Amino acid sequence: MTVRESARYLTKGLRPHVCDGCGTTVLVKKNSLQHTSVQWQSDTSACPRLGPLVSGCTLLRDSIERAVRDGSIEVPADD
Template identity: 55%
Template sequence: MFAPDDVPLHPVSCGSCGTCVFVRKNSLAHTLVQWTSDTARCVELSGAVAGAVPTCTRLRDSIESSVRRGTVPVPDL
């Protein structure tokens, strides 16, 4: 089950490289991330292999921290 599309996106900056993304939690397990720039400043993503699903553990940590602080809410489903 997913959150409605009218749930707002929240800005989150990576604690490592400072890249800002917009985030919406649809559930505890599902996170939508909308990039506002390229990934050139990200150490983990700047060398991503074509076809691979890119991920940045540092950005994930920043998002999880924002969820714990309550700045990125998780809807009750």
């Protein structure tokens, strides 16, 4: 895989998503119902719930799951 192909694989399908909890915007890609990729566009300190001892934000996870349910974030169909 070339560098260009790798970059496209990592970024293709990313969609902006605003967290319902704090309003932070992240880029989200659903590869499956179980797998979610999140890329922060700012330092993670923008999220008031994340910290050195917290590995993830449940409000962001719940917000992404809601967006999947309402169709604003698509999950690819299984092949």
